[in-house]
């Protein structure tokens with residue numbers, strides 16, 4: 001009902017704000033768009049569930065997420081995929097892994113600092129009621 005729509009609207013505003021801040025961080029430029037298959041032809045063979053910050057934003061607009069937990073699961077795919085696809089010791093792989101780890105830590109720090117646990121609990125209740 002109305003109260004549920006209010007909660008989900010506030011969730012979308014919070015998740016858009018988080019996603020846009022990540023997209024503005026220069027360290028995360030390579031995570032802003034889907035990996036380009038022209039540039040990285042075998043990417044889809046290795047990575048089963050590609051994810052990037054622009055796709056997160058589309059998912060938010062399409063009301064895919066009812067809880068912050070669902071959003072974090074998709075956000076985690078971005079750095080997990082980067083670690084999986086770039087495992088080698090060469091400098092390029094190390095560089096993308098450093099940025100992947102920075103993304104992981106930044107998402108967790110924002111959620112810990114800015115998500116009210118009572119708000120997340122209300123979102124979980126909306127999810128259970130559906």
Ligand SMILES: Cc1noc(C)c1-c1cc(NS(=O)(=O)c2ccccc2)cc(C(=O)O)c1
Pocket residue numbers: 029030031032033034035036037039040081082085086096
């Ligand atoms: C991400 C990712 N996961 O595996 C790899 C490998 C990368 C990755 C892919 C690219 N090239 S790209 O054309 O697919 C692209 C450019 C700009 C934004 C988004 C994608 C560049 C870099 C980089 O570090 O500059 C990294």
